[in-house]
Amino acid sequence: MSDVTETHCPYCSLQCGMGLAPGADGPRIVPREDFPVNRGALCGKGQSATALLAGGRLTGPLVRDGRGELVAASWDEALDRVARGLRGAREGYGADAVGVFGGGGLTNEKAYALGKFARIVLGTSQIDYNGRFCMSSAAAAGNRAFGLDRGLPFPLADIPKTGCVILVGSNPAETMPPALRYFTELRENGGKLVVIDPRRTRTAEQADLHLAPRPGTDLALALGLLHLVVAQGRTDEAYIAERTSGWAETRAAVMSHWPEYVERITGVPVPQLRRTVELFCDAPASMVLTARGPEQQAKGTDTVGAWINLCLATGRMGRPYSGYGCLTGQGNGQGGREHGQKADQLPGYRMLTDPDARRHVAGVWGVDPDELPGPGRSAYELLDALGTDVRALLLMGSNPVVSAPAAAHVEGRLRSLDFLAVADVVLSETAALADVVLPVTQWAEETGTLTNLEGRVVLRRRAVDPPAGVRSDLAVLRGLAERLAPGRAAGFPAEAEEVFEELRRASAGGKADYSGISYGRIAAEDGVFWPCPEGSPGTPRLFLDRFATPDGRARFAPVTHRPAAEETDAEYPVSFTTGRVAAQYQSGAQTRRIAGLNEASPGPYVQLHPELAARVGVAEGDPVAVLSRRGRVVAPARVSYDIRPDTVFMPFHWAGEGRANTVTNPALDPVSGMPEFKVCAVRVEAAG
Numbered sequence: 001m002s003d004v005t006e007t008h009c010p011y012c013s014l015q016c017g018m019g020l021a022p023g024a025d026g027p028r029i030v031p032r033e034d035f036p037v038n039r040g041a042l043c044g045k046g047q048s049a050t051a052l053l054a055g056g057r058l059t060g061p062l063v064r065d066g067r068g069e070l071v072a073a074s075w076d077e078a079l080d081r082v083a084r085g086l087r088g089a090r091e092g093y094g095a096d097a098v099g100v101f102g103g104g105g106l107t108n109e110k111a112y113a114l115g116k117f118a119r120i121v122l123g124t125s126q127i128d129y130n131g132r133f134c135m136s137s138a139a140a141a142g143n144r145a146f147g148l149d150r151g152l153p154f155p156l157a158d159i160p161k162t163g164c165v166i167l168v169g170s171n172p173a174e175t176m177p178p179a180l181r182y183f184t185e186l187r188e189n190g191g192k193l194v195v196i197d198p199r200r201t202r203t204a205e206q207a208d209l210h211l212a213p214r215p216g217t218d219l220a221l222a223l224g225l226l227h228l229v230v231a232q233g234r235t236d237e238a239y240i241a242e243r244t245s246g247w248a249e250t251r252a253a254v255m256s257h258w259p260e261y262v263e264r265i266t267g268v269p270v271p272q273l274r275r276t277v278e279l280f281c282d283a284p285a286s287m288v289l290t291a292r293g294p295e296q297q298a299k300g301t302d303t304v305g306a307w308i309n310l311c312l313a314t315g316r317m318g319r320p321y322s323g324y325g326c327l328t329g330q331g332n333g334q335g336g337r338e339h340g341q342k343a344d345q346l347p348g349y350r351m352l353t354d355p356d357a358r359r360h361v362a363g364v365w366g367v368d369p370d371e372l373p374g375p376g377r378s379a380y381e382l383l384d385a386l387g388t389d390v391r392a393l394l395l396m397g398s399n400p401v402v403s404a405p406a407a408a409h410v411e412g413r414l415r416s417l418d419f420l421a422v423a424d425v426v427l428s429e430t431a432a433l434a435d436v437v438l439p440v441t442q443w444a445e446e447t448g449t450l451t452n453l454e455g456r457v458v459l460r461r462r463a464v465d466p467p468a469g470v471r472s473d474l475a476v477l478r479g480l481a482e483r484l485a486p487g488r489a490a491g492f493p494a495e496a497e498e499v500f501e502e503l504r505r506a507s508a509g510g511k512a513d514y515s516g517i518s519y520g521r522i523a524a525e526d527g528v529f530w531p532c533p534e535g536s537p538g539t540p541r542l543f544l545d546r547f548a549t550p551d552g553r554a555r556f557a558p559v560t561h562r563p564a565a566e567e568t569d570a571e572y573p574v575s576f577t578t579g580r581v582a583a584q585y586q587s588g589a590q591t592r593r594i595a596g597l598n599e600a601s602p603g604p605y606v607q608l609h610p611e612l613a614a615r616v617g618v619a620e621g622d623p624v625a626v627l628s629r630r631g632r633v634v635a636p637a638r639v640s641y642d643i644r645p646d647t648v649f650m651p652f653h654w655a656g657e658g659r660a661n662t663v664t665n666p667a668l669d670p671v672s673g674m675p676e677f678k679v680c681a682v683r684v685e686a687a688g
C-alpha cells in the first residue's frame, strides 16, 4: 500500500492535486500526474507548500494581558475568554452586536459550521466573509442571468476545445500558472486568445490580441463589442428566441454605445474592437472568462452582466465548449459561498429570505425556523460597523488589515472593537490586534472538502499530525458552542466527515446540492461536480438544456455605461489598480513566511509607465508615493512600458507603508456588495 497521501494545494481555486509522502525532514511533495486539473504541475507556491508546516506558526493560544501584551494561555482559558467577550457584547447590546467574519479559504465543512454557529449559537445576522471581496459580483450576475452561480459552468478541459477565449481582467500566468496550459493548448489547436487588461501581463504576452482599456471601463468595452455584433448582424436570433428573455431592452440599451464613443471611454481603438468581434464570432464555439479585473468594481455585477449579454446574444451559453465563466480566486472561493457563511445565505446556496429554505435548514439543525436571523451586512459594511453597531467579532481565516479596501480605516474599526477573537495559523496583522488568538490546523494537518473553480468538490486529506497545542477550526466552534449554548454543542462535531454528512442533508434540494456527494465518491472519481442530488453522477456541464430560472430561459440584463465611483481629476489625475504576483498569495499571511517565495517577490512595488515616471521625476527603484483620498503608500518604482501611461499598479500582498489597500476605494456595488478594489483616483509623487 502506498504511503503517499493524495491531497490538494493549500492555496488557490485551481486546487491542484498533489501527493504528500513521509520524508526524513517532514512530508515531501510528489506529483499527481493522474489528477486531471493540473496533471502533476504545481506553481512555486504549491511546490513550497510543505514549508507552511514548519516553524513560524502559532503553536498555542494567546490572550491579551493587563499590560496589553499577547501572552500564552491554555485552551480553556482562551475559549473562556472568547465566550465571555462574545456573550458580553450580546448581553450588553443585543445579538447583532456580535459579528462573525469568515474566509474563502475555509473548507466547506468549516464554512457550513461557521454559518450555523453564527445563527443558532450566537443568534446574530452579522456574518459575512472575505469571498465577498473576491467574486461576489460575478456570482450576482450569474444568478441574475442563469438562476445559478457556479464559477465555470464547464470543466477547464473544455478551454482547449473552444475556438476563441476572451479573458477579461485575469492573469492566470501569475495567479494560477498550471492553468495556463489550457490556454496554450487552445492556441496550439488553432484557437485564439484575446486578453483584456490595462497591463501587458505575462498572460497578455501570450495573447493573439491584447486590449488595454482604462481601468473601470470594462462595462463600456463589452457594450461596444455587443453593439458591433448587432450592427454586423452577428446575433444568433434563433437562440435568443428559444433560450433567452429580455433581449429587446438590452438591444436598445446597447445601440447608443457606438464604437467611437466606446473608444473615447475605454481608450481601446475601434479596429481592436472590430477584430475582437471577428475572432469571437467567427469561431464556432467561444468563451468569455472574467476574473477580478471587471468584477472588483462598484458596478461589477452590471459589468459581468454585459459580458454575459455578449455570450447570450451570440448563442454561446449552454452550448458545448462555449459560454461565460468566472475564474474564482481563493482556494474555496466557490464552496465558501455556498454553505452559509455569506450574509444572505443558508447552506445549499439557499436564500435566508426564502421561507421554504429556512424551514428545511432549521429542520436539519433542529431549531425553529423563526429563530433564524435574517440577512446581515455585506463584508465591508460589517467591517465598517465594527466598534459602533458591532462590538465583538469572531474572525476565522481572513486578514482584513491587509486585504480589505480602505485598509487603514478598517484597521481603525478593528482596533475600536470591545472584543476581537481571531482563529488563524499564524499571527497575521489582524490576529496581532486580537484580544484572543486561537491557533488552528492547516491544510495537510486536517481533512475537509473544497470546491474548485470548476464546481468540482475535492478532498484535502490529513497527512501529518498538527503540532501539540493546535486545534481545528471545527474543534474551536465546538468548544465555543459548549460554553455559549451547551444544549446545542452536539450539533458541532469536530470531525469533518460528520459535518459533511450534515451538509449533504442541509444542501439537498438547494441550488448547490451536495446530497449525492460523499468522501468515498470524491476519492474514487477525482472530485464530483455539483449540483449532485442523491443518485446523480454530478454535473460537469451546466445549462445544456435549460437555465436554472423559473422559465428555463437565460435573462439578459439591459445595462449601460457608467463611470468609476471615483474618477480622475486635477488633484488625483492617475488611475490606480491592484493585483497579484506569482510568488505571493492574497494578504501574504502564508506566503510571506516562505523564504523562496520572498526571494522571488520580496516586497511591494509601484508599476508605472516611463512617461509618468519622467513626469514625476522617478527612476527604476526610486521610492514613489501613491496618494488617494484614503491614504498614502510608498514603494519602489518599477518603470515599464507594460502599463498604460495613465495608470499605476501595485500588488496587494503586503502590510505597512507598502499596503496597496490603504489607497483603494470601498465604494460598493449595490447588487453584490463588492468594493471597487480595481480602480480609484490617485496622485503619484517622488518620495525620496
Ligand code: SF4
Residues within 6 Å of the ligand: 009, 010, 011, 012, 013, 014, 015, 016, 038, 041, 042, 043, 044, 045, 046, 047, 175, 176, 177, 178, 179
Ligand atoms: Fe496551488 Fe494554485 Fe499554484 Fe495550483 S496554481 S499549485 S492550487 S497556488
